[in-house]
Amino acid sequence: MRFPKCNESPLGIYPVVDRADKLRPLYECGITTAQLRVKDMEGKALEQEIIEAIRISEEFKARLFVNDYWQLAIEHDAYGIHLGQEDIREADVAAIFDAGIRLGISTHTPEEIDIALGFEPSYIAIGPVFVPISKELKYNTVGIGLLKSWAESVDYPVVAIGGITLDNIKEVAQTKAASGIAMISGVLEADKVSKEKTKVLIEVFETYGV
Numbered sequence: 433m434r435f436p437k438c439n440e441s442p443l444g445i446y447p448v449v450d451r452a453d454k455l456r457p458l459y460e461c462g463i464t465t466a467q468l469r470v471k472d473m474e475g476k477a478l479e480q481e482i483i484e485a486i487r488i489s490e491e492f493k494a495r496l497f498v499n500d501y502w503q504l505a506i507e508h509d510a511y512g513i514h515l516g517q518e519d520i521r522e523a524d525v526a527a528i529f530d531a532g533i534r535l536g537i538s539t540h541t542p543e544e545i546d547i548a549l550g551f552e553p554s555y556i557a558i559g560p561v562f563v564p565i566s567k568e569l570k571y572n573t574v575g576i577g578l579l580k581s582w583a584e585s586v587d588y589p590v591v592a593i594g595g596i597t598l599d600n601i602k603e604v605a606q607t608k609a610a611s612g613i614a615m616i617s618g619v620l621e622a623d624k625v626s627k628e629k630t631k632v633l634i635e636v637f638e639t640y641g642v
């Protein structure tokens with residue numbers, strides 16, 4: 433299996449959102465890649481959220497990765513699926529491949545990077561670069577130095593994630609190590625998308641990133 437690599441164009445600022453309705457304002461700012469990461473829904477409501485996110489993303493021709501729910505992502509023909517290390521062990525990776533859907537995998541250590549590369553994915557996410565704002569810290573922070581050296585050691589697009597905001601994005605972009613810079617809190621203000629922040633983040637990426 434060799435999933436199509438996400439290197440037709442840089443993934444860029446890559447917001448990770450918990451609801452489909454956060455996507456429209458992001459896409460209106462020029463975001464081209466996003467992830468729907470729902471942790472508090474199930475059943476029909478969850479499926480509707482995924483359908484809606486895919487619909488809005490198609491409207492803007494954006495690349496939407498669905499986190500966790502790979503069966504629903506296949507069923508509704510998402511652009512991509514994003515899985516963690518535990519998910520990937522349980523998922524039917526061959527079915528994702530056969531559906532022609534891209535695959536991104538989370539990694540936090542060199543060992544996890546090796547495991548992820550075994551799937552020949554579309555990209556690997558490396559983090560947490562800094563202390564995550566939205567999530568309790570389960571892993572050591574990677575930092576800028578290791579992000580750069582790990583990214584340079586793989587021939588795959590890398591997405592940097594964890595604690596990245598307007599305050600430190602320039603540092604991450606300047607490494608030229610990341611095709612994408614993912615963030616949950618960085619694009620938000622009181623749980624709403626901040627178009628002001630998003631536009632500046634895109635500008636910084638375009639000025640200093642890959």
Ligand code: TZP
Pocket residue numbers: 559560563564565566567593594595596614615616617618
């Ligand atoms: N994986 C590593 S850090 C993280 C995930 C999902 C959370 C990132 O959240 P924030 O708010 O961008 O720090």
Ligand code: MG
Pocket residue numbers: 499500515516519
């Ligand atoms: Mg997961």
